[in-house]
Amino acid sequence: DAGVTQSPTHLIKTRGQQVTLRCSPISGHKSVSWYQQVLGQGPQFIFQYYEKEERGRGNFPDRFSARQFPNYSSELNVNALLLGDSALYLCASSLVQGPNEQFFGPGTRLTVL
Amino acid sequence: QKEVEQNSGPLSVPEGAIASLNCTYSDRGSQSFFWYRQYSGKSPELIMFIYSNGDKEDGRFTAQLNKASQYVSLLIRDSQPSDSATYLCALNDYKLSFGAGTTVTVRA
Numbered sequence: 127d128a129g130v131t132q133s134p135t136h137l138i139k140t141r142g143q144q145v146t147l148r149c150s151p152i153s154g155h156k157s158v159s160w161y162q163q164v165l166g167q168g169p170q171f172i173f174q175y176y177e178k179e180e181r182g183r184g185n186f187p188d189r190f191s192a193r194q195f196p197n198y199s200s201e202l203n204v205n206a207l208l209l210g211d212s213a214l215y216l217c218a219s220s221l222v223q224g225p226n227e228q229f230f231g232p233g234t235r236l237t238v239l
Numbered sequence: 240q241k242e243v244e245q246n247s248g249p250l251s252v253p254e255g256a257i258a259s260l261n262c263t264y265s266d267r268g269s270q271s272f273f274w275y276r277q278y279s280g281k282s283p284e285l286i287m288f289i290y291s292n293g294d295k296e297d298g299r300f301t302a303q304l305n306k307a308s309q310y311v312s313l314l315i316r317d318s319q320p321s322d323s324a325t326y327l328c329a330l331n332d333y334k335l336s337f338g339a340g341t342t343v344t345v346r347a
């Protein structure tokens with residue numbers, strides 16, 4: 127079975143630009159969560175979606191938004207990019223929402239210049 | 240105070256030894272915990288989860304949870320060079336709250 131997939135693998139943007147990251151969960155999984163990991167730190171929670179609805183949001187500015195589609199794939203959008211947005215963006219897939227196992231995709235490495 | 244605290248290390252152990260990793264958490268109501276392994280440049284990989292007080296063993300890995308003292312630990316027995324990675328402790332409710340990770344180096 128295919129695991130969690132994310133695209134693109136790497137991305138370079140300049141300050142002020144907008145970016146869209148994509149994620150496809152494991153087949154049968156209905157919940158997708160997004161995390162940001164900066165170098166030397168653990169991942170930080172951004173959003174969780176389940177059945178196309180936002181079920182949780184971390185302490186990130188409104189420049190960050192996301193959505194989930196009927197096929198359970200998800201997009202994370204970041205507007206007005208700042209240098210500090212440079213990070214590894216991770217998508218995690220789980221069967222349902224709530225405290226259950228979450229499996230990570232390979233991540234998207236975003237560099238903001 | 241951060242929800243989850245880990246010793247950042249690095250922790251260096253000889254091949255064949257036991258690596259011991261510790262994690263403390265602040266929310267006494269926390270119920271479940273995950274351990275992830277992350278190789279450099281890769282995404283986290285789930286290696287163990289624990290919900291109940293006591294020990295849980297899976298191959299060379301043993302997770303220990305003590306809810307009264309609010310700590311969770313991971314033991315890696317017979318450490319191998321391939322175990323060299325950063326180990327992340329995560330408190331699990333609807334989202335994962337991670338510690339900063341402990342970097343382990345196994346010396347051949």
